[in-house]
Amino acid sequence: MTKSRFINKAIPMIVQYLILTLFLRLNIINSLPHPLDPLSPAEINNTRDIVQGSYLGAIPNLTYHFVDVEEPDKKHVLEWLSSNTKEKPIIIPRQAKVVVRAKSETHELVVDLTKRSIVSDKIYTGHGYPPFTFNELFQATKLPLTYPKFKESIAKRGLNLSEVSCVPFTIGWYGEKITRRALKVSCFYRGGSVNVWARPIEGIIVLVDVDSMQITMYNDRYIAPLPKAEGTDFQSSSSSRSKTSASCDVSDIGFSINGNKVKWANWVFHVGFNARAGMIISTASIFDAKRNKYRSVLYRGHVSETFVPYMDPTEEWYFRTFMDAGEFGFGRSADTLQPSVDCPSSALYMDGYMAGPNGEVQQIRNGEPELTLVVRMVATVGNYDYVLDWEFLRSGSIKVGVDLTGIMEIKAVPYTQKSQIEERVFGTLVAENTIANYHDHHLTYYIDLDIDDNSNSFINAKLQRATAIGSGTPRKSYWTVVRETAKREAEGRIRLGLEPAELLIVNPNKRTKQGNEVGYRLIGAQPVTSLLSDDDYPQRRASYTKYQLWVTPYNRSERWAGGFYADRSSGDDGLAVWSQRNREIENTDIVLWHTVGIHHVPYQEDFPAMPTIHGGFELRPANFFESSPLL
């Protein structure tokens, strides 16, 4: 994963933006803005004008690293939602959260768009940095091309400098007391292949100090043969994906969009975006025909962080332990603030589409056609594509899926045949001179369920063997369900798969007619745990990947599992740290954090582009309804 997160972005941006526009123009009804609506293009421009008009505007080289709607108070949002009048009695001020860098300092601003002023301005002095801007990444990759030693290295290899493209890598944190914003730049040879990732110029490492935008370390350690171009022709072509995305003619199946609010079958929910998470699903409720009302299920769900460590400890690879969402952003946008690309910039990678009769998913069961609706985002982060799906089923289930595909991150080696390899390698020889290195993908989802209101409990309902001896029958054993309510956060940290259990989120204050607590169930992803040692630096930064499930009390400021400032973070902020407080999580507003993990051992079939690997989980009603909602 990773490699420049921006190369080849220009074309997909436009294509995908047009699709989104098409998508949003379907069946649009005028309405009040939803408090969780992402900032509109006008609001983004206004935000920028307000900041530029303040004292900050006078500072040279002010850079914008994060611009998003300021998280409104959940209480206010819920009040706003439950007020039924067209003229909402509650006015939630539109505010933007902005992170800028000025004079090598990180400013956290809250901009009030109604008051047209900065209402909060704090300087962040902790560990870690906001994501790099597009320009910073771009400039860093251009530096080697004019750097004499690099030109020498290229000449020494007999290559043509005009065919060289470089990509920026975040560098992680390895115990430094004081860090600087820096990138390591790695270069590739385009000559003969449209697949920019296929021909790494191995052995060179370039360290760029980003605040001064200078190369501060250069090492040409060794020369490896350039992998051949033949057989690598492949481009991540999001334009082809868009063909399916056009199937938006679904007005006949009871589907409508009102602003960012989607209504389909028995579901209503809000689709938002930001630069970091990409697509965000909010305030999803399902209509209960028996009770004749909408009942809340999910206040918010989105990707919180991704952790992608590579398993090669050598000089040019050891630092590749990416936290894509935090370091680069699945939405990738707020860094630009350019009129040509930023409206609404957060939608850049949204292939929003709805599956209808001729769409993506159609299941027929029990005489009841179970149509589903899939909201999809494709995040093409450099070499990798993440296809992120939120699927809403009439049965009440929400299925969250992630398909990984795209191009492997490869390393050039002298070998053409496995039998030649004598040293230790850290991946699979997938083609001549080409090793695809072992790595992981851990995608952590933020899932703020509000099951029929926001006082919820988490129940680990364990399946335990019981003895049948003495029952009067010849059976010796059976299993039964032992429900354990998690009282504090420590009981909400779970390694899946160690023992059979149903993982339930219930509202202990609401029961079905039969007296069962209303709830939803998490059917988890295949349990995958990070295998790095606990004291290894990348693992300290992503220590939350040691459990696949965490439960925390809702806290407005806790959304990003790896901490808000992921770049060069040291692990002193984030889910694992918050959870250490061991707060109460019973009968209160709680949040689940679930990690979909994949250990990726590459095979030759994954080259030059890998067939899809799927992961995902399901949120399924469990005594939420009185009976099957399909009948």
Place this chain on the structure above:
Amino acid sequence: MTKSRFINKAIPMIVQYLILTLFLRLNIINSLPHPLDPLSPAEINNTRDIVQGSYLGAIPNLTYHFVDVEEPDKKHVLEWLSSNTKEKPIIIPRQAKVVVRAKSETHELVVDLTKRSIVSDKIYTGHGYPPFTFNELFQATKLPLTYPKFKESIAKRGLNLSEVSCVPFTIGWYGEKITRRALKVSCFYRGGSVNVWARPIEGIIVLVDVDSMQITMYNDRYIAPLPKAEGTDFQSSSSSRSKTSASCDVSDIGFSINGNKVKWANWVFHVGFNARAGMIISTASIFDAKRNKYRSVLYRGHVSETFVPYMDPTEEWYFRTFMDAGEFGFGRSADTLQPSVDCPSSALYMDGYMAGPNGEVQQIRNGEPELTLVVRMVATVGNYDYVLDWEFLRSGSIKVGVDLTGIMEIKAVPYTQKSQIEERVFGTLVAENTIANYHDHHLTYYIDLDIDDNSNSFINAKLQRATAIGSGTPRKSYWTVVRETAKREAEGRIRLGLEPAELLIVNPNKRTKQGNEVGYRLIGAQPVTSLLSDDDYPQRRASYTKYQLWVTPYNRSERWAGGFYADRSSGDDGLAVWSQRNREIENTDIVLWHTVGIHHVPYQEDFPAMPTIHGGFELRPANFFESSPLL
């Protein structure tokens, strides 16, 4: 699950048979029969004529329990396949394997259809019995209706006998030294509901001795209220499923059927059926464009056994520990041999259909539309539907899926509210007076992979943490892959999920150009282990469910994980017993046995019919091709 495996079968039989006919008439080309073709209607009739013409025909009440093509020698089949001429030089005689019962003895016959004679006739004297015939099941369920004590019980409950339907249950084995063929019959009240399963007449148990067809034990232990009919209207209606099955117009996507041979995209394979397994996939090969030839992947794959224990140890429930495939049969057919239903009887539950542009599955990735083909069988075994899919992807993957849906097996109780329950119950109160009992589904697949020929090895490629200390970089750890070749069967018994590993089946004699062993990888189902105690009788019969993966050397007689004679089996035959021999499994013809398990804790949404629960696994090329076959 079970409950009469034949009630409501008449209509689906016909509907589904017509669909199959439609399906098989698509694009049919005349050709030699494939040696693995199921018996044709004419062959079944001939088989019956030959048996009836023998000394057995003179025995009164001869019953047919199993009729299938006799498994041909694999060596001969492979020779037949590899001979390329239209006039195959090898003639494999058409033979039928027949199990009949005569004078309370079980005869295993091999009938040669060319010689028109019985070439082998053995009496089976071991534990267990073949499945009941349709007539036996039917007669057993009619017995209570004329049994005075039962009529008394119905009258005592104030019910109308004409509204009572009974269903037969297999009874398992509980340590008896000598067993008889017997069923327990349980009855339901139809009045007011079309859902025959909704209103159990609880507290009565009827034991039927099948060879004498008499009630040998009757117990009316207690009376429970009849669950109400309201809200239960639901019938397992396979007719609705058939709507999708008609989408067979796929001639434009390179799909053809030649007899039972299916050719699609880069795949060619054979689809067979038998009464026990249902759909059987055989001799699947994939075209390798780089090598310009078809390469073998799978010699045979099908459901081998299912184990469905209920978790209620009380008198009326403890014995419900079904082995559906062996006791009843996923194909359900050979018991009939009646002209009206037996042509070809093994196809009765086959909803064969192929997904094309408007079909079931269509994935678009990387600019390459990854069309897939799904071969589906729906086994409506009584109250439950098993939707069994074999999906062939152009990427070389085979995805095997099972969707569970249908009607819960329920128990009548006096309670309408959970708070009233004071005794121990063994399930969830899903409606008034209605408990849906806890249970498991373990589906064990037989998977005889022949990766590029049939000398294969199984490799447990473990992902193990390694230290990076001393590597000269600040990284402390990474993981690497340690490949362990299983030499004997003990090393092929694996509980999935205990440690991270890639499970590979390789051909150690064939390598890619880069020198990697060609192979396939099993991406297993969610690891689920039976929780019954090892010494419990149902568990002894299904002891193979303690591991999710077994590897055995190919043996023509080893196909049914729970033993061939599953009814009343004692666990002295089957996978766990064979594997105890600890045979060599390296670089030889090997078979994988993989169990897809689901612990089912019912919820109110599962009543009266449950939304689909999905399980499955993937067989994925792993250095089988030189590079991605999609490009």
